Amino acid sequence: DAKEIKIALIAGKTGTLEAYAKQTEIGLQMGLEYATKGTMKIGNDTIKIIVKDDQGKPDLASALLAQAYEDDGADIAIGTTSSGAALAMLPVAEEYKKVLIVEPAVADQITGEKWNRYIFRTGRSSMQDAISNAVAIGKQGVSVATLAQDYAFGRDGVSAFKEALGPTGAKLAFEEYAPQNTTDFTASAQRIFDALKDQPGKKVVWVLWAGASPLPKLMDLNPGRYGIELATGGNILPAMVPYKNLPGMEGATYYYYEIPKNPVNDWFVTEHKKRFNNTPPDFFTAGGMSAGMAAVAAITKAGGTDSEKLIAAMEGMEFETPKGKMVFRKEDHQALQSMYHFKVKADPAVDWGVPELVRELKIEDMNVPIRNKR
Amino acid sequence: MSTPVLETRDLTIRFGGHVAVDAVSCKFEPGTLTAIVGPNGAGKTTYFNLISGQLKASAGQVFVKGRDITGEPAPLRTRAGLGRAFQLTNLFPNLTVVENVRLAVQARAGQGASLFSTWISKRDLIDKAQAILGRVALADKANQKAAALPHGDQRKLEVGILLALEPDIFMFDEPTAGMSVDEAPVILDLIHHIKADSSKTVLLVEHKMDVVRALADRIIVLHQGQLVADGEPAAVIASPIVQEAYLGVAKA
Amino acid sequence: MSTLLKLAGVETHIGQYHILYGVDFEVPEGGVTMLLGRNGAGKTTTLRTIMGLWQASKGTISFDGKDITRFATPDVARAGIAYVPENMSIFADLSVKENMILAAREGEMDDARLKWIFGFFPALEKFWLSAAGSLSGGQKQMLSIARAILEPRRLLLVDEPTKGLAPAIIGSLTDCFQELKKQKTTILLVEQNFAMAKALGDSVAVMDQGRIVHSGEMRELAEDNSLQTRLLGLSLDAHQ
Amino acid sequence: MSALPKPKTDFIPWLLPIVVAAIALPLIGSGSTWVTLTVAGLAMGMMIFLMASGLTLVFGLMDVLNFGHGAFISVGAYVAVAVLAPLTGLVQSPLIGDNLLAILAAIIAAALVSGGLGWAFERYMVRPVYGQHLKQILITMGGFIVVEQALHAIFGPTQIPLPLPQGFRGAIMLGDSAIEKYRVAAIILGLAVFAVMVTVLTKTKLGLLIRAGVENAEMVEALGYRIRRLFVGVFVAGSGLAGLGGVMWALYREQVTAQMGMEVMVLVFICIIIGGLGSVAGCFIGAVMVALLANYTGFLVPKVALISNILLMVVILLWRPQGLYAVAKRG
Amino acid sequence: MLRDTLLSGDTPRGKALSIILALILVALALAPFLFTGTKPLTVAAKICIFVVLVVSYDLLLGYTGIVSFAHTMFYGIGGYGVGLALYSWGPTWGIVLAGTVIALVASLALALAIGLFSLRVKAIFFAMITLAVASAFAVLASQLSWLTGGEDGRTFRVPEILRPGFTLFEVGDVKFTGRFISYYIVFFGAALLFFTVLRIVNSPFGRVLQAIRENGFRAEALGYRTVYYRTGAVVLSALVATLAGCLNALWLRYTGPDTTLSFNIMMDILLMCVIGGMGTVYGALIGATLFVLAQNYLQALMGSASEAMAGLPILPVLFHPDRWLLWLGILFVASVYFFPSGIVGRLRKGEG
Numbered sequence A: 001d002a003k004e005i006k007i008a009l010i011a012g013k014t015g016t017l018e019a020y021a022k023q024t025e026i027g028l029q030m031g032l033e034y035a036t037k038g039t040m041k042i043g044n045d046t047i048k049i050i051v052k053d054d055q056g057k058p059d060l061a062s063a064l065l066a067q068a069y070e071d072d073g074a075d076i077a078i079g080t081t082s083s084g085a086a087l088a089m090l091p092v093a094e095e096y097k098k099v100l101i102v103e104p105a106v107a108d109q110i111t112g113e114k115w116n117r118y119i120f121r122t123g124r125s126s127m128q129d130a131i132s133n134a135v136a137i138g139k140q141g142v143s144v145a146t147l148a149q150d151y152a153f154g155r156d157g158v159s160a161f162k163e164a165l166g167p168t169g170a171k172l173a174f175e176e177y178a179p180q181n182t183t184d185f186t187a188s189a190q191r192i193f194d195a196l197k198d199q200p201g202k203k204v205v206w207v208l209w210a211g212a213s214p215l216p217k218l219m220d221l222n223p224g225r226y227g228i229e230l231a232t233g234g235n236i237l238p239a240m241v242p243y244k245n246l247p248g249m250e251g252a253t254y255y256y257y258e259i260p261k262n263p264v265n266d267w268f269v270t271e272h273k274k275r276f277n278n279t280p281p282d283f284f285t286a287g288g289m290s291a292g293m294a295a296v297a298a299i300t301k302a303g304g305t306d307s308e309k310l311i312a313a314m315e316g317m318e319f320e321t322p323k324g325k326m327v328f329r330k331e332d333h334q335a336l337q338s339m340y341h342f343k344v345k346a347d348p349a350v351d352w353g354v355p356e357l358v359r360e361l362k363i364e365d366m367n368v369p370i371r372n373k374r
Numbered sequence B: 001m002s003t004p005v006l007e008t009r010d011l012t013i014r015f016g017g018h019v020a021v022d023a024v025s026c027k028f029e030p031g032t033l034t035a036i037v038g039p040n041g042a043g044k045t046t047y048f049n050l051i052s053g054q055l056k057a058s059a060g061q062v063f064v065k066g067r068d069i070t071g072e073p074a075p076l077r078t079r080a081g082l083g084r085a086f087q088l089t090n091l092f093p094n095l096t097v098v099e100n101v102r103l104a105v106q107a108r109a110g111q112g113a114s115l116f117s118t119w120i121s122k123r124d125l126i127d128k129a130q131a132i133l134g135r136v137a138l139a140d141k142a143n144q145k146a147a148a149l150p151h152g153d154q155r156k157l158e159v160g161i162l163l164a165l166e167p168d169i170f171m172f173d174e175p176t177a178g179m180s181v182d183e184a185p186v187i188l189d190l191i192h193h194i195k196a197d198s199s200k201t202v203l204l205v206e207h208k209m210d211v212v213r214a215l216a217d218r219i220i221v222l223h224q225g226q227l228v229a230d231g232e233p234a235a236v237i238a239s240p241i242v243q244e245a246y247l248g249v250a251k252a
Numbered sequence C: 001m002s003t004l005l006k007l008a009g010v011e012t013h014i015g016q017y018h019i020l021y022g023v024d025f026e027v028p029e030g031g032v033t034m035l036l037g038r039n040g041a042g043k044t045t046t047l048r049t050i051m052g053l054w055q056a057s058k059g060t061i062s063f064d065g066k067d068i069t070r071f072a073t074p075d076v077a078r079a080g081i082a083y084v085p086e087n088m089s090i091f092a093d094l095s096v097k098e099n100m101i102l103a104a105r106e107g108e109m110d111d112a113r114l115k116w117i118f119g120f121f122p123a124l125e126k127f128w129l130s131a132a133g134s135l136s137g138g139q140k141q142m143l144s145i146a147r148a149i150l151e152p153r154r155l156l157l158v159d160e161p162t163k164g165l166a167p168a169i170i171g172s173l174t175d176c177f178q179e180l181k182k183q184k185t186t187i188l189l190v191e192q193n194f195a196m197a198k199a200l201g202d203s204v205a206v207m208d209q210g211r212i213v214h215s216g217e218m219r220e221l222a223e224d225n226s227l228q229t230r231l232l233g234l235s236l237d238a239h240q
Numbered sequence D: 001m002s003a004l005p006k007p008k009t010d011f012i013p014w015l016l017p018i019v020v021a022a023i024a025l026p027l028i029g030s031g032s033t034w035v036t037l038t039v040a041g042l043a044m045g046m047m048i049f050l051m052a053s054g055l056t057l058v059f060g061l062m063d064v065l066n067f068g069h070g071a072f073i074s075v076g077a078y079v080a081v082a083v084l085a086p087l088t089g090l091v092q093s094p095l096i097g098d099n100l101l102a103i104l105a106a107i108i109a110a111a112l113v114s115g116g117l118g119w120a121f122e123r124y125m126v127r128p129v130y131g132q133h134l135k136q137i138l139i140t141m142g143g144f145i146v147v148e149q150a151l152h153a154i155f156g157p158t159q160i161p162l163p164l165p166q167g168f169r170g171a172i173m174l175g176d177s178a179i180e181k182y183r184v185a186a187i188i189l190g191l192a193v194f195a196v197m198v199t200v201l202t203k204t205k206l207g208l209l210i211r212a213g214v215e216n217a218e219m220v221e222a223l224g225y226r227i228r229r230l231f232v233g234v235f236v237a238g239s240g241l242a243g244l245g246g247v248m249w250a251l252y253r254e255q256v257t258a259q260m261g262m263e264v265m266v267l268v269f270i271c272i273i274i275g276g277l278g279s280v281a282g283c284f285i286g287a288v289m290v291a292l293l294a295n296y297t298g299f300l301v302p303k304v305a306l307i308s309n310i311l312l313m314v315v316i317l318l319w320r321p322q323g324l325y326a327v328a329k330r331g
Numbered sequence E: 001m002l003r004d005t006l007l008s009g010d011t012p013r014g015k016a017l018s019i020i021l022a023l024i025l026v027a028l029a030l031a032p033f034l035f036t037g038t039k040p041l042t043v044a045a046k047i048c049i050f051v052v053l054v055v056s057y058d059l060l061l062g063y064t065g066i067v068s069f070a071h072t073m074f075y076g077i078g079g080y081g082v083g084l085a086l087y088s089w090g091p092t093w094g095i096v097l098a099g100t101v102i103a104l105v106a107s108l109a110l111a112l113a114i115g116l117f118s119l120r121v122k123a124i125f126f127a128m129i130t131l132a133v134a135s136a137f138a139v140l141a142s143q144l145s146w147l148t149g150g151e152d153g154r155t156f157r158v159p160e161i162l163r164p165g166f167t168l169f170e171v172g173d174v175k176f177t178g179r180f181i182s183y184y185i186v187f188f189g190a191a192l193l194f195f196t197v198l199r200i201v202n203s204p205f206g207r208v209l210q211a212i213r214e215n216g217f218r219a220e221a222l223g224y225r226t227v228y229y230r231t232g233a234v235v236l237s238a239l240v241a242t243l244a245g246c247l248n249a250l251w252l253r254y255t256g257p258d259t260t261l262s263f264n265i266m267m268d269i270l271l272m273c274v275i276g277g278m279g280t281v282y283g284a285l286i287g288a289t290l291f292v293l294a295q296n297y298l299q300a301l302m303g304s305a306s307e308a309m310a311g312l313p314i315l316p317v318l319f320h321p322d323r324w325l326l327w328l329g330i331l332f333v334a335s336v337y338f339f340p341s342g343i344v345g346r347l348r349k350g351e352g
């Protein structure tokens, strides 16, 4: 008795996040293929993907998820791109008592205060991002200033970063928050320089910025004259083009196709290059793939798509991804995973600044606090 | 003699260096029709604007029934009993003829603010508007858009709106300008009627001397913003200043 | 005299309204032709149709021999026709001077000509630099006329120029038209002021309900009271 | 001779930026910082002006409110990408001359392309709705969306990086204050464009003709001018300027997205409102003021920087309800 | 009689129009029974809410001739009012009411302030100022994230009987849940507001507004204080928009910037108003219906279209579902082209 397993993907396929959503979709597809050895079957049940476009709008996202569960009878849902939309989807999963794998929205609340037991997340939380960066940059005697956008995402990121910086012995000298839509960074730069220039020892500005990176502008203002260095997390490839002018810059990233060394990633990279005239997979493609593989692993382990069985199976479940092994933490269903401490190398043959692996930050290297209440 | 219903004291307005109306003091009694004549640019329309509140005086005051209204905005002056028909026709172009008049009737009835009663339920207002259209010979065009009226009819509508306001003081600014000689009488007869009502006061700006002769009890002459002559028609028209500066007799 | 402008069976629709039902008349070269008629007869519409501001739906308009029925407005003007519209259409936001600059299509304003105009309309010189919108009704009328005569044109279309003008100015306007006539400018004049019409007009056309109901020499009409009463509904003495 | 005094040109608005800068100096304290902020602000102002000038021109002369303006900015940016891609040689070259050559090519191409696009806009969208602001807003908005989506379809949704030519990297050091080279270039270009626009509008009959045409096109035609062609010309010029601004902006941002045009529109609108909707000079001052204020507040009280421009606008309008230079008495 | 009371004597005028309006009305009234699944109901509710939003905007735009870009702000105030109240004080009807009242008061104050601004500045400036104020408000909403949830907005619980979990009754295998009740609250709320506005525009007050739109100078001369009337219009439309926001919050059980404050929604409202026909109230009904349907089904349509065209040059690209915005833009342009006086205007003319 072969039946259909319906997996719904909600993503912001049109609007500002279009590019990211496209990557997620491709990644998911490839993930399912890889995990099912190309058969797109689990046991003898065939997988059917239902894709819905939430345009990055929360109201639409929750409505679409409801439709997916109710009208299309999806067994399990994956998504979405925008954090706001993802947060709006959480209660819907609870109402319909169906599993939702959040990917790639980063808001901490998703596996934090807004979490419910039907929510899992393969994507990294902004906390994981911040902590990994702190671990990468933080050393005894380093004084750090942060530059972030003045809204929830920026402030949460910095506070997590601050927390994680403590143990490393580095000191957070200054926090600068610029308006979200800032395009002229001169003022912020001046404030940061004034704050850092008289600090002893190594001085670093860590930039946490969604959208066009302020790094080149900071660089042009010649921070070198005060011995100030720049640092930031990884990003999608086109956004790393400016890094090319910042060789030696350090930080921690979520994924770069040349870094992870495992069979999954090898297949992933070669196959992706093959299919998309030689472009390597990117941030969100990797995320999508991880989500796909998680779904298959879960359904296989649970031996079906019954929500309760799935949850039981997924809590604490280990599964393979292009980033190696991930684990759904029992307490908050956040997928713990490696991050990568990198140093930028300018390779004339490559358009963007290449983040070369300094060291892999393993799950146990980062302690990611649990923020949800069960 | 009866107290003036309208009075201006040293009414003055300057535009930049130019004094358009220069210390004009004048009283107007009820039941009279005063014609205001003067060369183009003498300040007649501006004088009207100062009285009806379209312009703020640089100096001097305006009194209506003894009350100083110099500081008040146009709407309040209208409610005080001043009614004005404009020189350059000034209507609600995309509303129908009858609606144009009705808005005036409604303003008079002070029902503009009623929110939840329907416009159509106010039969009395409509009938009144229709009646007025009859008086200005526009009844047959009641449902045309004002914009589509020929110039002459627009002038009539202008007067109709003024009638609807039932003011105590009528101010006509060249009411028959551009009206064919067989249509003008409609308006002129109207003005005759108003004048007949001893409680009403009429101010009339007019360039057509025959019309002035036919209607005016009194003529005042403005010249370069100043009041240069004031008196009963025959005398004023005969005065040299009018003959030269205005009628240009010397020239012809 | 040869014919400068000729309308034959011109019909005009405005929106769904049918306004002109076949207008035929001729404007002889060098003379003043009066176009008379009641309010709403269609005089303004006729002038606008000539200028190409309304499109004639039927009939032909020929100017100096060539058919200008389908001409766009600028081309009509360039053919040598100047226009003083009923509502004056002065550019309120521009100064009097700027209004006149635009009237000088061929380039600079000719000072001599300007002096000549100021002779008739002194007010314009007085308010040379002030915004046209702030002029008095009559002054606007003067500006509108001045604009049309700043550069000599073959034909001048004027729609009710005396409206709102003081008698003295009507006098000088009449002189002005006389001189233009001497300068070989043909004039088509819409006018309600019958006295002026009599003084100026050589030939006349009378409209009613979108048709020409009479055309011929001005003299005939001036002398024939019964005809006037029939056509214009006025007996001369009523309002003179 | 005239009764009314000749209209005097009023210089007060020109003093505003100077006053603001003067007040800022003591508050900031460090002179070098002040110089850096001020120069940066001026440059930013110029770039905003370059993007806004076209819009204010079109509005001031033709009373057309073109929400599609943002599209022309984006298009300019993408053209820059397309042009500079093959010119990597010139772009990478450390010689400023080569860089300038590349940028010049990009600017010209962009101006041409957006100009052409502007022609299409005028012909097929704006023409039917002259004098109807609402419909203008809608139809140009629609046009904007179409163009934006077309850009997506052609260049893909992903942001495209646009590296700044090497010669314009980094800063010139004046004592302790760093002045980015690219900003200097922006200032020069901005001033040049401003000068050209002002001369054309004041020293030629063009400005008059179009202003008259906006008030009463029929009459201008009755005077024998072919006003339609002129309108097209102005619109094309306005769009061209937007394209030019787009290139400068894209090079500054060092990346290109289809939304970048719309993102700056609110800022652009604020500037031309402050300036007096249609006044080129006003727009110029407005842009400079907005940028300067953003930098000063950004340094002194970052929270305020977020709404500094809106505050500025409200204050200005309370002072002069028509904006710095009132253009025409419009409804 | 109905004609004079309910419709305030302002009938649709035109057979075709009347029929279309009737159809829409019936479809909306019976939506839960006519269609199955969540999507149709979501769409129907959205239509109801936008009808109110657009009709209130028409009062401003079509009848008073004021262009404002701050309409979504008031919509947002409504949404946040109810949303945040429920979020922070718990899901009871009392709270819903409280939230509504708070929102109305806030809107009233803001509208008055803005209205008074409109007296100082020219129409087009007013438009631009509202644009700025609205964006400032949006910034504020995202800045006060502790209260508003910032960019992410707030998801909240509604009173028990409105939740999908709650089952009202079952017919065969079809369940009528809390959504059913919520829908009818939205529907009747919208209907009430719609007819209220219809009444207002047909009142003496409404006529004065039109007069002011036509010729404010003349209206003053008739003795109307245009200042007060315009402010009145701004306030009224703001309040109705606020109520629309409240309904929306109840329906979505979510409130946030992109769903209430975004400039795109403002543009949508403008378009619906113009497509439908400005200054015709009924236009709002048609405009909103058409547009919301397009928004929700265009993408699906295009999906099948582009598949049909697979293989052809670029066409599939243009018809790819992800390019639906392109067609929306074309809809903008086309609607202005083909319905200069709006669909209502067109239909009425059609009848001569």
Ligand SMILES: Nc1ncnc2c1ncn2[C@@H]1O[C@H](COP(=O)(O)OP(=O)(O)OP(=O)(O)O)[C@@H](O)[C@H]1O
Pocket: B015, B018, B020, B038, B039, B040, B041, B042, B043, B044, B045, B046, B047, B087, C127, C130, C134, C135, C136, C137, C138, C139, C164, C166
């Ligand atoms: N707003 C204004 N700004 C500047 N000057 C003005 C303004 N309004 C009127 N004037 C000037 O004041 C003078 C008087 O104008 P007004 O309209 O009162 O003349 P008038 O007597 O009505 O002339 P007419 O008989 O032609 O209507 C004119 O010279 C005019 O230029």
Ligand SMILES: Nc1ncnc2c1ncn2[C@@H]1O[C@H](COP(=O)(O)OP(=O)(O)OP(=O)(O)O)[C@@H](O)[C@H]1O
Pocket: B147, B148, B149, B150, B151, B152, B153, B178, B180, C014, C015, C017, C019, C037, C038, C039, C040, C041, C042, C043, C044, C045, C046, C086
């Ligand atoms: N824009 C318009 N729309 C509809 N009808 C119009 C329009 N303009 C004029 N008409 C109609 O055309 C007819 C002729 O108008 P026109 O203005 O040509 O008359 P006229 O002879 O100039 O009258 P007047 O002497 O009053 O100026 C009138 O009945 C008028 O109602």
Ligand SMILES: [Mg+2]
Pocket: B044, B045, B046, B087, B173, C136, C137, C138
């Ligand atoms: Mg006058």
Ligand SMILES: [Mg+2]
Pocket: B151, C043, C044, C045, C086, C159
């Ligand atoms: Mg006429």
